[in-house]
Amino acid sequence: AMDPVEHAVRLIYKGLRPPRMRLRSLVPELPSPMTAFFLVLASYFLVVSGIIYDVIVEPPGIGSRQDPVTGAIRPVVFLPGRVNGQYIIEGLSSGFMFVLGGMGIVALDLATHKGWSKNVRMSFGLGGIAAVVIAYAMSVLFIRIKIPAYLH
Amino acid sequence: MERSSSKVGNGQASKISASPNDDQGIFRRAKRSIDDLITQARRFRLKTKQQELLIRVSALLLIYVLAFATRLFSVLRYESVIHEFDPYFNYRTTLYLTQKGFYEFWNWFDYESWYPLGRIIGGTLYPGLMVTAALLYWTLRLLSFAVHIRDVCVLTAPFFASNTAMVGYFFGKELKDPGTGLVAAAFLAICPGYISRSVAGSYDNEGVAIFALLLTFYLFVKAVNTGSLAWAVASAFAYFYMVSAWGGYIFIINLLPIYVLVLLVTGRYSLRLYVAYNTLYVLGMLLAMQIRFVGFQHVQSGEHMAAMGVFFLMQVFYLVNWVKSMVEPKLFQAFLKIAVIVTGGAGALALGVGMATGYISPWTGRFYSLLDPTYAKDHIPIIASVSEHQPTAWSSFMFDYHLLLFLFPAGLFFCFRRPTDATIFIMIYGLTSLYFAGVMVRLILVATPAVCLIGAIAVSSTLKNVCGLLREKPVGKVLERQGKDKSKGGSDQSIPFQREACIVVLAGALYLLTSYALHCTWVTSEAYSSPSIVLAARQSNGDRVIFDDFREAYFWLQHNTPPDAKVMSWWDYGYQITAMGNRTVIVDNNTWNNTHIATVGRAMSSYEDEAYEIMRSLDVDYVLVVFGGVTGYSSDDINKFLWMVRIGGGVFPVIKESDYLNNGEYRIDAAAAPKMLECLMYKLCYYRFGEVSTEYGKPPGWDRARGTVIGKKDFELEYLDEAFTTSNWIVRIYKLKPPANRK
Numbered sequence: 001a002m003d004p005v006e007h008a009v010r011l012i013y014k015g016l017r018p019p020r021m022r023l024r025s026l027v028p029e030l031p032s033p034m035t036a037f038f039l040v041l042a043s044y045f046l047v048v049s050g051i052i053y054d055v056i057v058e059p060p061g062i063g064s065r066q067d068p069v070t071g072a073i074r075p076v077v078f079l080p081g082r083v084n085g086q087y088i089i090e091g092l093s094s095g096f097m098f099v100l101g102g103m104g105i106v107a108l109d110l111a112t113h114k115g116w117s118k119n120v121r122m123s124f125g126l127g128g129i130a131a132v133v134i135a136y137a138m139s140v141l142f143i144r145i146k147i148p149a150y151l152h
Numbered sequence: 153m154e155r156s157s158s159k160v161g162n163g164q165a166s167k168i169s170a171s172p173n174d175d176q177g178i179f180r181r182a183k184r185s186i187d188d189l190i191t192q193a194r195r196f197r198l199k200t201k202q203q204e205l206l207i208r209v210s211a212l213l214l215i216y217v218l219a220f221a222t223r224l225f226s227v228l229r230y231e232s233v234i235h236e237f238d239p240y241f242n243y244r245t246t247l248y249l250t251q252k253g254f255y256e257f258w259n260w261f262d263y264e265s266w267y268p269l270g271r272i273i274g275g276t277l278y279p280g281l282m283v284t285a286a287l288l289y290w291t292l293r294l295l296s297f298a299v300h301i302r303d304v305c306v307l308t309a310p311f312f313a314s315n316t317a318m319v320g321y322f323f324g325k326e327l328k329d330p331g332t333g334l335v336a337a338a339f340l341a342i343c344p345g346y347i348s349r350s351v352a353g354s355y356d357n358e359g360v361a362i363f364a365l366l367l368t369f370y371l372f373v374k375a376v377n378t379g380s381l382a383w384a385v386a387s388a389f390a391y392f393y394m395v396s397a398w399g400g401y402i403f404i405i406n407l408l409p410i411y412v413l414v415l416l417v418t419g420r421y422s423l424r425l426y427v428a429y430n431t432l433y434v435l436g437m438l439l440a441m442q443i444r445f446v447g448f449q450h451v452q453s454g455e456h457m458a459a460m461g462v463f464f465l466m467q468v469f470y471l472v473n474w475v476k477s478m479v480e481p482k483l484f485q486a487f488l489k490i491a492v493i494v495t496g497g498a499g500a501l502a503l504g505v506g507m508a509t510g511y512i513s514p515w516t517g518r519f520y521s522l523l524d525p526t527y528a529k530d531h532i533p534i535i536a537s538v539s540e541h542q543p544t545a546w547s548s549f550m551f552d553y554h555l556l557l558f559l560f561p562a563g564l565f566f567c568f569r570r571p572t573d574a575t576i577f578i579m580i581y582g583l584t585s586l587y588f589a590g591v592m593v594r595l596i597l598v599a600t601p602a603v604c605l606i607g608a609i610a611v612s613s614t615l616k617n618v619c620g621l622l623r624e625k626p627v628g629k630v631l632e633r634q635g636k637d638k639s640k641g642g643s644d645q646s647i648p649f650q651r652e653a654c655i656v657v658l659a660g661a662l663y664l665l666t667s668y669a670l671h672c673t674w675v676t677s678e679a680y681s682s683p684s685i686v687l688a689a690r691q692s693n694g695d696r697v698i699f700d701d702f703r704e705a706y707f708w709l710q711h712n713t714p715p716d717a718k719v720m721s722w723w724d725y726g727y728q729i730t731a732m733g734n735r736t737v738i739v740d741n742n743t744w745n746n747t748h749i750a751t752v753g754r755a756m757s758s759y760e761d762e763a764y765e766i767m768r769s770l771d772v773d774y775v776l777v778v779f780g781g782v783t784g785y786s787s788d789d790i791n792k793f794l795w796m797v798r799i800g801g802g803v804f805p806v807i808k809e810s811d812y813l814n815n816g817e818y819r820i821d822a823a824a825a826p827k828m829l830e831c832l833m834y835k836l837c838y839y840r841f842g843e844v845s846t847e848y849g850k851p852p853g854w855d856r857a858r859g860t861v862i863g864k865k866d867f868e869l870e871y872l873d874e875a876f877t878t879s880n881w882i883v884r885i886y887k888l889k890p891p892a893n894r895k
Contacts (some may be wrong), residue, residue, distance in 0.1 A: 013487070050590070083551055
């Protein structure tokens with residue numbers, strides 16, 4: 001027994017014809033999860049580097065101060081004095097460190113994958129540990145330079 | 153007699169015969185009693201499942217206490233006092249609520265602020281926080297604890313922070329497993345991004361709102377996972393609590409449609425999603441309309457239209473799926489084409505008609521500036537002037553998140569590898585909120601729960617894998633058991649020194665998590681526990697010196713001015729003056745009327761006679777300025793002066809910013825612009841300052857906050873009298889002279 005609504009739909013479509021339009025499928029193919037992940041990672045890198053701060057406040061790429069003794073202009077990488085301020089290059093390098101650390105942890109997890117050969121797993125494991133160590137050490141170093149009173 | 157003696161004799165005989173083995177007997181008896189004890193204790197031995205439950209419950213209890221305790225630094229260092237500016241308004245309204253009752257509170261018209269306009273407080277605030285604190289107060293009073301409402305207000309935020317950590321545990325459990333939940337709760341308890349707005353004394357909407365936000369999201373995800381109507385109704389009520397607590401509910405009502413759209417696009421439409429979203433939307437919308445401040449915005453405002461659009465889209469999806477199940481494919485394709493065209497057309501038409509007739513209002517500036525960050529800088533100076541609204545630099549992220557910044561991309565990877573409905577939600581929540589956190593420092597708070605949860609997924613997954621490797625049986629024994637089945641082994645799968653490497657990784661994880669805890673505690677103690685109303689500084693010999701000038705000035709106002717006196721100051725201090733000084737103010741932190749603020753800004757930046765006319769027209773009796781020249785306090789009115797000029801000049805073109813600049817800079821020394829040296833703000837801040845010696849080795853009139861000597865030292869005030877200057881010159885109050893009798 002058919003649904004009354006199905007009856008109605010069939011009746012309507014006896015007379016109604018859809019227009020003959022050559023519409024391609026407007027919905028693009030979905031990207032694979034890994035492609036999406038790399039896109040997301042790139043945007044995370046940009047946001048965490050403070051790109052919005054760079055666009056609005058427009059700080060210089062790197063700061064400068066004059067050496068009091070020699071009179072030469074020396075570059076200053078980290079904007080001193082406050083927590084919420086940066087130069088462009090210091091932002092990008094810190095962002096890179098964060099992403100490096102994240103990828104190190106991913107590599108560590110991939111090293112536990114059972115199906116791969118011994119060499120691949122070992123290189124992932126060692127690379128992962130190295131990445132995490134370097135990234136964490138550099139990030140702590142950066143923040144210590146920026147905020148001299150850190151952890152005191 | 154004989155028998156007894158023989159008995160005695162026997163007894164003695166047996167005793168005598170046992171005496172060489174006495175020690176052994178005692179020893180045997182002792183061993184037996186210990187064995188008995190152990191067997192009895194074994195009866196209480198827990199099974200593994202019970203052990204796990206005990207560990208989990210005790211961990212959660214410790215996390216609960218930790219979240220509360222870490223927020224108590226300022227209470228222990230200073231006293232139980234309300235911090236900052238906005239909390240003073242919230243405290244005043246809560247006081248009113250507990251004294252006068254809910255009806256008076258809901259219909260309150262406040263004539264003591266925004267003189268002479270007044271403010272409809274009942275209709276322009278989010279009552280959730282005040283009602284929550286009042287309920288806690290009444291409950292404690294009912295249990296006959298004689299607490300003061302101020303202490304309840306001060307400790308509301310830490311209490312709700314502990315509750316948020318608990319909700320984080322349940323959310324983590326829903327996302328993956330109880331281990332993730334525990335890690336998430338631990339991260340949430342001490343994350344500085346959350347602590348900054350929920351420390352004891354910070355009696356602000358966000359303290360309660362983040363709890364409501366996470367609760368709404370948790371209940372919604374639970375509803376999507378189970379498809380149960382009960383959970384969906386619960387999430388609607390949690391959404392109602394969020395709407396009553398904070399204007400940030402806009403984030404929820406826009407995030408949920410985005411989540412639904414992503415699920416639809418990735419082909420995860422299901423009846424569970426239908427039930428969850430529709431229930432939350434309809435019921436939540438109806439409940440939200442009970443808050444006067446929100447009113448009918450859910451159907452009228454452009455910011456809420458995404459939710460409505462997705463609501464109708466869900467109905468279309470359901471209809472299309474239903475028809476698909478009934479009809480054969482060819483007919484269905486035709487039906488689908490017509491349906492898409494009709495839906496798209498009707499939706500566009502409705503939106504167009506709504507916006508053209510003005511029924512649907514466009515996005516307000518506050519939220520539009522999140523989508524287009526450059527908008528506020530050019531168009532709305534009031535929003536641009538707030539320091540919390542500045543975009544975020546990398547160091548703020550590192551300060552507030554530390555280790556979580558590394559764990560976030562790793563957690564995203566784990567979520568992408570095995571997506572479920574719940575992990576897709578947390579990913580979308582994390583990414584959108586992190587973007588908004590990049591636009592505005594203040595919104596790091598909203599991103600914190602997502603970052604903690606995703607970080608917890610990373611930590612839990614990695615630790616699980618590593619511990620699994622660690623507990624693997626060694627390779628030799630496995631091969632023995634497999635016997636001839638060596639092909640499975642192939643090239644030896646496990647890495648050399650596997651156990652050692654796993655132990656190294658575990659030790660590294662322990663070190664990283666410990667440093668996270670140390671960092672969070674240091675940040676909380678040094679950066680986020682200052683009450684702002686009391687300033688502290690270190691002298692050169694290391695002693696701590698406390699400046700309590702603000703409260704000194706407000707209490708002077710309360711005791712030494714007539715009760716109907718009106719005080720003019722910059723809008724930052726309005727709430728504090730009304731709450732502590734109990735006097736009427738002209739403008740306060742609500743900043744709802746830009747022209748009124750511009751009038752005050754114009755008065756502050758005009759010459760003294762023009763300013764006097766403006767102040768007489770506003771019926772001002774006292775003027776209050778904040779001055780940091782003696783102490784070096786850098787958030788004083790001279791540093792805020794550029795905003796007074798910009799906001800005043802935005803409404804009154806007679807104030808031109810170029811008049812106050814010298815070479816594009818605001819200066820107050822000898823090279824200052826002439827109008828700058830004559831304006832009211834300069835005169836009020838630096839009156840009699842030319843005679844004061846602030847630092848050893850510097851001339852008198854040395855401004856410690858700007859680092860120069862002031863330009864004009866010797867001048868008199870024509871229309872004002874100095875009424876009060878606090879002990880460290882931080883707050884200065886002036887009284888207006890009555891108009892001259894004969895001109």
